[in-house]
Amino acid sequence: MRLCIFAKSRIGVISDLSVTDVSALVPEAYRGDPGMAMNFLIRNWASSGLEISRAISALPKVPLASVQLSAPVCAPGHVFAAPANYQKHIGELGPRAVTKTTRTAREQGFFLIAPGSITGMAEGITLPDRAGRRFDHESELAVIIGKGGKNIPRSKALSHVFGYSCLVDLTMRIEPGTHEEERSMRKSFATFTPIGPWIVTADEIPQPQGLSNRLWVNGQLKQQANTAEMIVAVDELIELVSSVIELSPGDVIASGTPEGVGPVVGGDCVEIEIEKIGRMTLQVR
Numbered sequence: 089m090r091l092c093i094f095a096k097s098r099i100g101v102i103s104d105l106s107v108t109d110v111s112a113l114v115p116e117a118y119r120g121d122p123g124m125a126m127n128f129l130i131r132n133w134a135s136s137g138l139e140i141s142r143a144i145s146a147l148p149k150v151p152l153a154s155v156q157l158s159a160p161v162c163a164p165g166h167v168f169a170a171p172a173n174y175q176k177h178i179g180e181l182g183p184r185a186v187t188k189t190t191r192t193a194r195e196q197g198f199f200l201i202a203p204g205s206i207t208g209m210a211e212g213i214t215l216p217d218r219a220g221r222r223f224d225h226e227s228e229l230a231v232i233i234g235k236g237g238k239n240i241p242r243s244k245a246l247s248h249v250f251g252y253s254c255l256v257d258l259t260m261r262i263e264p265g266t267h268e269e270e271r272s273m274r275k276s277f278a279t280f281t282p283i284g285p286w287i288v289t290a291d292e293i294p295q296p297q298g299l300s301n302r303l304w305v306n307g308q309l310k311q312q313a314n315t316a317e318m319i320v321a322v323d324e325l326i327e328l329v330s331s332v333i334e335l336s337p338g339d340v341i342a343s344g345t346p347e348g349v350g351p352v353v354g355g356d357c358v359e360i361e362i363e364k365i366g367r368m369t370l371q372v373r
């Protein structure tokens with residue numbers, strides 16, 4: 089199933105080229121609050137998923153092309169992120185890298201991005217006013233947690249995934265010797281975490297390693313890789329994060345970027361496409 093947020097706060101299910109409005113199936117208290125509404129659906133998917141399947145044919149439909157899509161998850165408890173998780177990306181930043189090349193990706197662990205930095209296609213990316221700084225795109229597979237848990241073993245980890253989406257991890261780079269702010273700050277500016285265009289539920293993607301992951305700026309292909317090249321795979325990332333803190337339904341894990349990261353400026357158009365998920369187009373202001 090493909091789940092989206094459209095018209096700012098409506099919950100939609102996408103089939104072919106139309107969107108069915110399933111907002112009526114969310115408890116009244118959560119309607120109008122897309123983050124709470126989607127978190128409710130994810131947390132209660134065993135029943136809410138069934139209810140949606142039963143009710144969907146009788147609910148109102150609109151053409152997909154007529155709606156504005158926002159981030160399908162916009163109020164996760166956590167956004168975890170893997171640094172340096174593709175071999176060819178390691179080293180390409182030269183002195184701007186903060187990850188130590190002598191450590192394995194597994195030893196690096198994870199960092200956090202503020203959930204408030206999430207944005208979607210309808211809102212796009214707004215760069216902050218920071219003279220002389222470079223802002224880079226990073227093309228990543230987003231993992232959305234369904235069933236939470238602590239100390240989840242790798243062998244069971246994929247059964248904890250609710251679904252997948254595309255994620256651009258916008259980053260203000262360090263300038264060695266002058267500006268070396270913390271990573272979580274440099275990635276947490278408002279609109280620096282676009283997610284979308286929708287969530288594809290995990291039943292449609294039983295194996296998240298093996299998906300092409302591509303990103304274009306103004307139509308020029310900048311990043312092209314396959315999730316099979318991840319150093320720490322999705323199941324191991326879930327094992328790693330849940331060994332530190334309990335994962336909750338709706339939590340997001342940004343799984344790391346391949347090589348080809350580079351700057352974006354106001355006026356650019358960034359497009360990310362991950363196989364079996366779809367393409368998200370973002371305007372940069």
Ligand code: MN
Nearest residue numbers: 226257344345
């Ligand atoms: Mn990243």
